[in-house]
Amino acid sequence: MVHRSPRSWRGLAAACLAGAALSAVPAGAAHAAPPAGDAPPLGDRVTVTAAGSPAYDLTGELSTGAIAVLDNVASYETEKIQGTGTLPGAAGGTAEVSFRIARDGFGMKGEFTLKDPGAGVEISAGVNGGVTVPGMATVKWAGKGTVRRGGSSSSQPVAFTVEDRRPDPGDHAVRITHAGQARNAILRLPDDYDGTPRPVLFHFPGLLETPGLAEYYGRMADFAQTRGFIMITPEHYGMGWQGVPAGTPSPDLDDPGFVRRLQDILVQRFNADPHRLYASGMSNGGFFTSKMACDNDRFAAYVAVSGQLSDPGSCRPGRHVPIVLIHGDGDYIVPYSTVQPALDFWTRNNGCGARTVATNLPDIAPDDNTTVVRHDYPDCPSDGPVVLYQIKGGGHNWPGGIPFLGPFLGGTTYDIDANAVIWDFVSRTTR
DSSP, X not given: OOOOOOOOOTTHHHHHHHTOOOOOOOTTOOOOOOOTTSOOOOOOEEEEEEOSSSOEEEEEEOSEEEEEEEEOTTTOOEEEEEEEEEEEOBTBSEEEEEEEEEEETTEEEEEEEEEEGGGTEEEEEEEESOOEEEETTEEEEEEEEEEEETTEEEEEEEEEEEEOOSOOSEEEEEEEEETTEXXXXXXXXXXXXXXXXXXXXXXXXXXXXXXXXXXXXXXXXXXXXXXXXXXXXXXXXXXXXXXXXXXXXXXXXXXXXXXXXHHHHHHHHHOEEEEEEEEEEETHHXXXXXXXXXXXXXXXXXXXXXXXXXXXGGOOOSSOOOEEEEEETTOSSSOGGGHHHHHHHHHHHHTOOSOOEEEEOOOSOXXXXXXXXXXXXXXXXXXXXXXXXXXXXXXXXXXXXXOTTGGXXXXXXXXXXXXXXXXXXXXXXXX
């Protein structure tokens, strides 16, 4: 079983396990302006309709403000629709919309309002379920609301559609169909996300591990949130990633194609920097990260934890591969003996030579009964560094994290933080 260490959103411990992780975004938070010289990005798009005589219909792009559509990392469901904004009114002038809707139990509850002085219309409605998600970052609702025209008001059918075309900081779900199967991923946009190009770290969870649990036990999105990069955790289908040890044997899921689809979505929808896409993974996800290092050259650097290259004979990258291997020498799930064949392959592939430098890192947590030795290959080319972190006494756990099954899977080191090690390495590399 794979488990990566903690990914504790404050208060996520109960939330992730109960399926209710939240990400607060201030209502009405404005999108930052694009850099000078860039074409202005699309604004969020809102449609509001109301029955009556005459019927009311307003569709337009927000000129100020923002409507955030945020998702739940455990269930992939829409979690919040929040914000205020203005857009051109139906009869001239400016209309104002406001949404304050959040998941409450199995449905979404809250209210939305519209004021369109030019058309002489005000609409308010209480939302109690009925929100649908017809497409990525698009939500719809229809029900009864109060419509005021002039001095009179009445209860009438009303509806809204929100297209969140400018993503906001916080948690988002990607839901697609690939190779005939529904596939999901969760991602966190950092606090300072403003639509400008950002680096992205993909993390591939391990055997039987959901993205929500991976985030809870690893804190990777928390780490990314204040450091300016996008964190995405895809969900494997079934037990684990296909084509590597312990992965789902069938049906043919085309996991490599799924990853390429996600890379495209990150670049196209979230404006990820295509030259700064990185990959990491734990256990079965580490095996898959190593497979990506062989097959997917859109990633600029790779880090495999407790799951190294399992089939060197079939790996033909055709390029130098910047890679870090992290592994505990007390790991009995994926034995440390699997490290050397992978290490030999990467150093040979990258032309690193045989010279190594071993550095004993400070034992800053002596009570964890582990130490860390970093093995560097100083003769590697600049575009193909290879580094091994040997966790002496370490088991099948995420360095710096909370062990998923306590001591059952061996020791957990706190002498290094895998999140920091990964980001420090990959962020130095561009493709």
